[in-house]
Amino acid sequence: MRGLLTPTALLWTSTLLPAAILAWLGWQASTPLVEELQRNARATAERHADAIAQWLTKEVDTAVAAHRQDLPRVATTLAARLPLEPSGRVLRDLEQQSGSALILLRADGTALLPRGPEQPAWRHLAEAPMFVAWLNHSPPIPPPDFTTPLLAVLAACERNDAATFTTAAANWSWPLLIAAAPRSLELLARHAPQRLPAALATGCLYEAAATENGRSWWLRAAGADADELARQQLRVRRERGEPVLTLAATLPGSTRLLALLDAAPLLRRLPPPPDKNDLQLGLAATDILPSRHWHDTTLTTGITTAAGTFACSIDHRGLAMLAANATRQRWLTGLGIALLLASILTGTTLVRRALLRERAARQLRDDFIANVSHELKTPLTSVRMYTSMLARDDLAAQDRNRYGAIAEAEAARLGALVDELLDFAALERGQRRLEPEPVDLAAAAQSIVQVWQPQAQRDGTALHCEVATAAEALVDPTALLRILTNLLQNARRHGRPARDGGPSRVRLLAGPGPRLEVRDNGPGVPAADRERVFLRFERLATNGPGQGLGLALSRELARACAGDLQVDDDGRETIFRLTLPRVTEASA
Numbered sequence: 001m002r003g004l005l006t007p008t009a010l011l012w013t014s015t016l017l018p019a020a021i022l023a024w025l026g027w028q029a030s031t032p033l034v035e036e037l038q039r040n041a042r043a044t045a046e047r048h049a050d051a052i053a054q055w056l057t058k059e060v061d062t063a064v065a066a067h068r069q070d071l072p073r074v075a076t077t078l079a080a081r082l083p084l085e086p087s088g089r090v091l092r093d094l095e096q097q098s099g100s101a102l103i104l105l106r107a108d109g110t111a112l113l114p115r116g117p118e119q120p121a122w123r124h125l126a127e128a129p130m131f132v133a134w135l136n137h138s139p140p141i142p143p144p145d146f147t148t149p150l151l152a153v154l155a156a157c158e159r160n161d162a163a164t165f166t167t168a169a170a171n172w173s174w175p176l177l178i179a180a181a182p183r184s185l186e187l188l189a190r191h192a193p194q195r196l197p198a199a200l201a202t203g204c205l206y207e208a209a210a211t212e213n214g215r216s217w218w219l220r221a222a223g224a225d226a227d228e229l230a231r232q233q234l235r236v237r238r239e240r241g242e243p244v245l246t247l248a249a250t251l252p253g254s255t256r257l258l259a260l261l262d263a264a265p266l267l268r269r270l271p272p273p274p275d276k277n278d279l280q281l282g283l284a285a286t287d288i289l290p291s292r293h294w295h296d297t298t299l300t301t302g303i304t305t306a307a308g309t310f311a312c313s314i315d316h317r318g319l320a321m322l323a324a325n326a327t328r329q330r331w332l333t334g335l336g337i338a339l340l341l342a343s344i345l346t347g348t349t350l351v352r353r354a355l356l357r358e359r360a361a362r363q364l365r366d367d368f369i370a371n372v373s374h375e376l377k378t379p380l381t382s383v384r385m386y387t388s389m390l391a392r393d394d395l396a397a398q399d400r401n402r403y404g405a406i407a408e409a410e411a412a413r414l415g416a417l418v419d420e421l422l423d424f425a426a427l428e429r430g431q432r433r434l435e436p437e438p439v440d441l442a443a444a445a446q447s448i449v450q451v452w453q454p455q456a457q458r459d460g461t462a463l464h465c466e467v468a469t470a471a472e473a474l475v476d477p478t479a480l481l482r483i484l485t486n487l488l489q490n491a492r493r494h495g496r497p498a499r500d501g502g503p504s505r506v507r508l509l510a511g512p513g514p515r516l517e518v519r520d521n522g523p524g525v526p527a528a529d530r531e532r533v534f535l536r537f538e539r540l541a542t543n544g545p546g547q548g549l550g551l552a553l554s555r556e557l558a559r560a561c562a563g564d565l566q567v568d569d570d571g572r573e574t575i576f577r578l579t580l581p582r583v584t585e586a587s588a
Helices: 003-081 087-098 128-136 147-158 162-169 174-179 183-190 193-202 212-221 228-240 317-391 395-429 441-459 475-496 549-559 583-587
Strands: 100-103 109-113 246-251 257-260 281-284 293-295 298-303 308-316 436-441 460-467 474-475 505-510 514-520 563-568 574-579
Touching: 003 087, 003 100, 003 257, 003 281, 003 298, 003 308, 087 100, 087 109, 100 162, 100 228, 100 436, 128 147, 128 162, 147 162, 147 183, 147 549, 162 183, 174 193, 174 583, 183 212, 212 228, 212 281, 228 257, 228 317, 246 441, 246 474, 281 317, 281 549, 298 583, 308 317, 308 549, 436 441, 436 563, 441 505, 474 475, 475 505, 475 514, 475 549, 475 574, 549 563, 549 574
Parallel strands: 460 505
Antiparallel strands: 100 109, 100 257, 246 257, 281 308, 293 298, 298 308, 436 474, 505 514, 514 574, 563 574
16 A cells, blocks of 8 residues: 555646646736736727817807807896896796706805795794694694784695695795795695796796796696796706807806707717727716716716816726626636546546455455465365374274374364365355245254264263244345354354353254354453454464465355344353344345
8 A cells, every 4th residue: 555655646746736737827818818808998988088088079060159158148148137027937047048047156155046945034923943843743733823924824734735735825925835845836736726827927936946846847837838848847957967069258246147048959960989888988967077987887987068067977987897707717627627527536536446446355365365275285184194194004993093184184174175166166256146045043053052062072072052022034045044053053063161161052042033153151252353353264263273264255155145143242151153044024
């Protein structure tokens, strides 16, 4: 076994080291390639962003040229009319004249006209704490009698009672309804829309504090025409941050007038990306010019035009696919190399195991030949020596008889050894045909005990047969006789002296199972050596003469008959237990 360690280690080293180097080189080589592909993909997206910026700047300049010339006139007119006329009516008239959606912004950027969403204008009133307490009361209770008209209107709106609100709203003035917006106008649009057309004509709907999306609902309920709704939709889109072309003019008091133009027709003519499957374009209006930067797979850049600033985002989905494919290819490469290494290691291990088995088989064969040679040599030497002595003419008759008996015994021993070797060879080659049949174990035990009784009496050994229960087993009768003969011979040979100091005793028991037990009260077999007694040519140091084949052959025969042979010790006797299949089990 030690001789295989060096070549095995060399084989593993010469295989694993190049494979590991190959895996590392493959892994490293893919990184620059992926990085180069990513750089090319990002360069494509950046070139497309530059093309979008150039095209959009040029097209916006063309689209807003006429509106840019008209915006100062609209701003001057608005500044002149606002102090004298209702602001909502002025805004509506100018929008109809210019065709643009207008927004007037304060210096802080909040919407002055149309009025944007603002904080409630009633918290400074004396009854404001009582109104807040009523709003937060749980469970709800009827509203108190507010003397402040605005709070009375707000309380009626909060009750959300359609009949009560409709009756009360008929008596409320428009300035009061505007002050209570947006809740008051929401309820009017739902429960009393017939009052809204008058508010639309006077421009009151543009003076109420609201979001542009909420105001568009009021305009629809008031019956605004398609052009007015389209201008309102531009304000809604600007509120959402969608692309809207915006022109600005400064008015006295640091206010600014914005003119909104529809960018949808322009954006529909944007140049398509070079690869529609990978690049996805997005545009959004913004007040802050963003710097160009990459975030994962998205490029964001700012585009400044005559109509405002736009944030252009280009999502390169091919970058994510490229990274995912590169990662998958790396893992597949690693998996393939791992499987290759596993196959090599498995093959090497199997070859090494086969070599070890072959070496063990060769060693077993050599040991077998050596043992057989030794076992055959001893009786052959004795036979040759005593037969040569028998050939002497001057040999006394008494010695001649003694030498003849010894030569005959050695010849019998030699014949038994040859028979056992032939039986082993026949079993291993499958040439020994066993013919199981029902056998009465009690009768078989009694029969062989009668045969061995004279020999036991000469040795001074008490031999008994005990039958616990009559049982039949399916076994080859010749094999059973051979097994019992070997077991009794082993008990006769190694069952002395008795461990308890008394006479030697051998018992053959037939019992249920079915089983046969050969028990002797000899010295016994140590627990660590009990399996060794079934090895061929294996004899313990305490054993007497013998070839070490009888018990090994007996176990082979027992297992060939679908049974087994085991050795045990109960402290008083050594037990060789033969178990055999039942007749019913075998037939089933």
